[in-house]
Amino acid sequence: MRVLEEVKRLALELLGGLPATLYPDIEEALKTAVHDDDGRDAPQLLYQNQAALWVLRQHQSAHVMRYRQNVGQGFDEFRALRIRNRGELPLGLIDESQIDFHLAGQNLAESLGHRFKAMLEQLRGRLQVVTTVLGLPPIPNPVGPTRLADAFVETFTDEQIPAALRALLFGHYERELGKVLGEFYAQVNELLARSGFGGSVEQPPAAPTIRRPIPSPAPTGPTDSPYADTYGHGGGPVPGQAGVAGGQSAGWNPDAAGATGYGMGGQGGAAGTGAGTGTGTGGGYGAEMGHGTAGSAPGQPGQPGHPGTGDRAAPTSAELGELRQMLHAWRDGRMAPTTPATGAPVQQPGSRRELRVDEVVSVASLLQGEPSDVFARALAGSGRLATAIRDQLNDGSRRLGLDPEHIRFSGDEEDAIDLVALLFDSLFQSHHLQDRARRLYARLVLPFVKVALTDQSLFVQPAHPARRLLDAITEACAGNKGETPQERELLDRAAAASQRVVAEYNEDLAIFETAHAELDALLQQQRRRIELQAERAAKATFGRERLSNAREQADSVLARRLAAPPLSRGVAEFLTGSWRHHLVQVLLREGGESERYREAIALGDALVDADRIASEGRGRDLATRLLALQPAIIACLGSSGLDHSAAEHGLAVLVKGLIYPHAPRDLHDAPPATPDDDDAERGLWVAGGTDTLRFDPAMAEQMRALEPGEWLQMTDIHGESVDAKVAWVSPLTARRLLVNRRGLRVLVASVEELASLHAAGRLQLGCEPTAFEQAMRQVRQQLDRAVGQH
Structure with a gap:
């Protein structure tokens, strides 16, 4: 399984970006073709093809991602993780353009198959050994021409591409494939051969016999573990040192299966010294997998410039170093000297071999696509995510033949596991994430463990791709209950981003960048909605403050009119009700410095004076005063929402309360303030x-x-x-x-x-x-x- 993961990584590394490299040459070929064509329709055809090419360029990122998914899916089918039952696929009609696409793909596959026939025959025999060892039925070559042609066809199946552009697309794809397939097939064959898959066999090879290490007069490192030689660790953690000289692992029994075993050999060869400096342990990942030879191609595992498991950057932040010290003290304080069940002494760490980083990454890669229910349960509140991660990695190690009783995690690996566990626990507990988000985060646990193991800048660089993606997913999920279509779309897009990382992350951080870019495009709309929501909240708050301020000012003016002189009940009720409301409306609309506000104040004072005239029995003067105030009183009543007839009725009620000079008059309290x-x-x-x-x-x-x-x-x-x-x-x-x-x-x-x-x-x-x-x-x-x- 680990060898298959390495083949998949090579395939995605060398072939994954091919669709994006085709368009510049295709554009030049279109111009040349039209220049050589003297027909009258040539300009129109050029325009149509260029327009279609422009559309393809706009979808370039999606095409690259889809192509990588299609290539990776071939490995899933090969490993029987997702074998499609073609007998259950519904039958239906397809249009002519799709038929042309598939015919072009078949022609492409036949051409490449004939060109690389010898290499493919050799590769077929070695992959047959892999399927026999894994107990799988014969499955098509996941990197064969047919699979690569199908991956290309499925990438563009939804695009409308003219015939001329389609021919150029397939022609340039075949040309670019031809440039890299030779080197790629050679690397895959070499990898399979060095890993023990030499050729086709009728029976599965016998399991390797474990034997004690061959004594060496000058040992270069500890070789106490019985598994160290079996898995080709090259004799100890000496940076840059190759495996056993001569290209044969010391742990193999030459008599078993004709010395063609299927384990991880340590064939670095004597010439591999210094070529495997990428990992700094036992000849490096490249030496272990058979690439640690002098003169190996740039970018292969084991080279210093390779961005995979070998390039572990040293901490660049003093804060990270201090955090690690605190983590060590915390972990030491939690360690018990005896096992919790029996009280027996725990096996001393020094008696077990430390796992190398690339081994832990390989185990995490094996488990990455499996259900993450155990992590989801740990995130539900138990606070035991770190324990769940260790248990899963130990279980995966056991599947690869590494006995957890004889291995242990290194200090850096323990730090990475604990930091990721604490990080996810803190994220989930402090951002009000819903149950759906818990499963989404659980899927990301192992990918982030891999990132933390291979790239410590995750914790110190704010612009780290994985870090930006986690921030974007948290932004999309925090407080999101999925109550609106926009919220549900955000949750779906965040789930798709996490699934894409799980499906495609293999130590290439570009997948985090792509997933972040797609999610961030939708988050931009969300951020704009949030800004508008905050603006609306500010406007609503400001409106309430203005209303409260107007009410306070009106109440102050009203209180002074009610305090003296004594007023009749009718006038007091008019001032408390309609007049106060009119004051508030004028203050809100025109402010306290406006002419209308002064007129409203004058109306209140005139009514108080009219009530005094009425108390003195001066009927003629009262009538004159009320006739003069009638327009202002009608306007005041109208501001309360009354129509003209209702306003006149309100005026009549007010006049009725004033015509009796002996009506009781008293001081009145101001009404209680309106609740805010x-x-x-x-x-x-x-x-x-x-x-x-x-x-x-x-x-x-x-x-x-x-x-x-x-x-x-x-x-x-x-x-x-x-x-x-x-x-x-x-x-x-x-x-x-x-x-x-x-x-x-x-x-x-x-x-x-x-x-x-x-x-x-x-x-x-x-x-x-x-x-x-x-x-x-x-x-x-x-x-x-x-x-x-x-």
Whole structure:
């Protein structure tokens, strides 16, 4: 299985980008063809083909991704992971263009098959040994011309391509394939041969006999493990050293199966010294897999420039080093000297061989496509994700023949597993992720373990592709309940991104970049919706503040009119109801400095004066005054939504209350203030209520310096942590509107109230801009607390 993974990696590395390389040459060929064609239709044909080519270029990234998927699917079928039952496929009609595509693919496969006949025959025999060893039925060559032609056809099956452009497309694909297939088939044949799959056999080769290492007069490293020689570890962790000289693993029994076993040989050869510096252990990944020879092609495993398992970058951040020290102290504090079940002493780590990074990566690759239910359950709240990862890797090691009783993870590997586990636990617990998101994250656990093992910059570089993808997925899933079509689309796109990484990640970070680009395109729309949501929240808050301010101002004016002189009941009710509402409306629409506002104030004063005239029994003067006020009173009643007839009826009721000079008159209390939703909300939030605020004035000044766009971390009334951004500062009250990461209002509070929340421990200044950075801060805090306890 590991050899097949390496063949798949070579295939995707050498062939995966071919569709993207065809278009420049095709464009030149189109221009040349039209230039040589003197027909009158030549310009029109050129335009049609160029337009179709332009469409293909727009879909270039999707084509490359689909082509890589199709090539990788051949390996899944070969390993019987996803064998399609063609007998159950529905039959139907296909159009002529699809028939032409398939005919072109068949011609391409026949041409390449004839050209590379000798290499393909050799490869067929070696793959037959692989299927025999794995107990699989004969399956077509996953990298044969037929499979590569089918992968190309299926890549463009949904495109409308003119006949001339289709011929150029297949012609240039055949030409580019011809340039690399020879080297590729040679590498695959060499890899299979060096791994023990020499040729076709009728019976499965016998299992290799494990024997003790051959003594060496000058050992270059520890060889205590009985599995070290069996799996071709080349005699110990000496950087750049090849395997057993002469190209034969010391662990093989030459009499078993004609010395053509199917294990991982350590044939680096004497010439491989220094060529396998990529891994720094036992001749390197390249030496182990048979590529650690001098003069091997650039980019193969074992070369220093290869971006795979061999190039483990040293930590570049002092913070990461400090975090590792805390992690070691935390892990040491959790280790028990005896087994929990029997109390027997645990086997000492020194008696077991440390796994190499490439071995752990191979195990993780074997498990990557399998169901991730065990990780999903660990993320559900048990907090044992690290244990689940170790158990799965140990189980995968056992499948590859590595006995977990005789091997152990190195310190760096333990760090990578623990950091990834703590990272995912923190992400899931602090971002209100739903159950569907838990399964999505569970699928990403092993790919991120592989990234952490091979590239420590994951934890120190904000622009790391895997890190950006995890941030994008968290942004898409956090707080997303799938209640709207847009939210459901985001969840589907995030799930597709995680599935693509699982299906295609094989130590090439480009898959993270591609998946992030596709998800980020949809997130751009989401971010715009969030911005609009925050703008609407700001406008709604500002509207409530203006209304509250207008009501307070109107109540103040009304209270002074009701306090003196004594008023009749009719006038007091008119002032308390219609006139107050009219004042509020004028203040909201035209402001307190407008002419209409002064006219409204004058109306109230004139009614108070009319009531005084009525109390004195001056009927003629009262009639004159009311006739003069009639237009203003009708307008005042109209602002309350009354039509002309209803306004006249209201005027009549008011006049009826004034015509009796001996009607009782008294002082009246101002009506209670209208409840404010913000006041009720702040009463739930502010520590100690709204009447007594305890805060540090210096902290209040820090809060006053907060500008829109700055992030805080708060604890809501339910005790849950909330990331809150300052979205708006009120020009009326200087209060701050805080919204969450989805643009929804969290709190509207003054700087003093924010300072009071800080004093109560419910608010912290500053918040990491990305989910990954925030999770890493929580990991550090968790380790700080754990180390302090130990």
